Amino acid sequence: MGNPSLPPGNAVAAAWWRRLPWRTIACLVPALAVGLWAAEHRSLLVSGGEDLLAADRFWLLGALAATGLGWVAIACARQGTVLEPLPTGRLLATQFAATAANQLTPAGIGAGAVNLRFLRGCGLPLGRTSAALALYSLAESVGRVTLLLVLVTAFPHALRLNGLLPDGDALLFIGAVLAGGLLLVTLFLLSARRVRRFIRVFLATALTDARSLHLRPSRALALWGGSLAFPALQALSLVAVTHALGITVSAPHVAIAYLAATCLAAGIPAPGGVGSVDAALAIALVAAGAPTAAATSAVLAYRIVTVWLPLLPAALTLGALVRRKVV
Structure with a gap:
């Protein structure tokens, strides 16, 4: 018997709705989104693919290995954000799957959401998973900036910025806009009691976890080693791509260009950094x-190797993880 409170037609529709394989449908969404994204950017894919066909295969393999x-x-860095041991295979698969989620959402929200669900599935409470995500973001940013400062100190004349940066008035305007935005956010936080309470609890949890993690040398090494290694490997991948295309720029200078571009573009919430990082990297x-x-060709080829080529396998992996309730 159906629900007597529902008319017969509505009861049939509700039963049909419940029988739909929602988890299977959810598994197909990432692959469909990738297909639509690829169709929208097909001209760039074709242009970059033509450059790769003429590139040195050895260096391209090196770029893929670094990726x-x-x-x-x-x-490793994600494991370093929590005290509990995480399942290695599922942890690695989740980071690969997060590649797809990250390219379809702005400001890394997709990767954060995938990792949040993964950590929650591993039994961690919401407060600690949020603290782990924040700690990873902080450590990765510190690692990236640290590498940039070290390389710029070693190679102070790597970037010739004459004519490439905005003039003084433009920089002053940008600074005023950023300061105004920061002031508005600060005033909002100070005026909202519930937000202040949430921030206090969150900071207390985050600081407690960070202190406990740094008392474990293995966790501290995983966190900071992985946070330094990731941007270094991404820079190494770009170096390999420039060598594959025959661009005669020294490896340290290319690495500085990558680190500077990604640091500058980090605040622009474009999906996967498409557009913001690409423009900054070319400059x-x-x-x-x-x-x-040559710089334009290198950016396109780098995008194909590090993002577009793994995108469909990453989307399929994400679908499989959703189906198995890992994320």
Whole structure:
């Protein structure tokens, strides 16, 4: 018998709705989103693919290897954010799957959501999973900036910025806008009692966990080693791509260009950094000494190797993890 409170037609519709394989449908969503994304960017894919066909295969394999090791570095850093041992295989698969989620959402929200669900599935409470995500973001940012400062100190003339940066008035305007935005956020936080209470509890949890993690040398090494290794491997991948295309810019200068571009573009909430990172990276490569056309080709090829080529396998992995209730 159906629900007597529902008319017969509504009861049939409700039963049909419940029988739909929602988890299977959810598994197909990432792959469908990737297909739509690829169709929208097909001209860029074709242009970059033509450059890769003429590139040196040895260096391209090196770029792929560095990209793959980057997921291992992320997995190590993620393990370093929690005291509990995480299942290694599922942790690594989750970081690979987060690649797809990250490219379809702005400001890394997709990767954060995938890792949040993964940690929750491992039995961690919401407060500690949020603290773990915040600690990873902080450590990765510190690692990236640290590498940039070390390389800039060692190679102070790597970037020729004459004519590439905005003039003084433009920089002053940008600074005023950022300061105004920061002031508005601060006033909002100070005026909202519930928000202040949430922030106090969150900071207390985050500081307690961070203190406990740094008392465990293995966790501290995983956190900071992975946070330094990931941007270094991404920079190494770009170095390999520039060598594959025959661009005559020294490896340290290319690495500085990558780190500077990603640091500058980090605050622009574009999905996967598409557009913001690409533009900043092209400008940085030109500042490092690459011709404009070669810099554009290198950015497209780098995107294909590190993002577009793994995108469909990552989306399928994400679907499989959703189906198995890992995330």
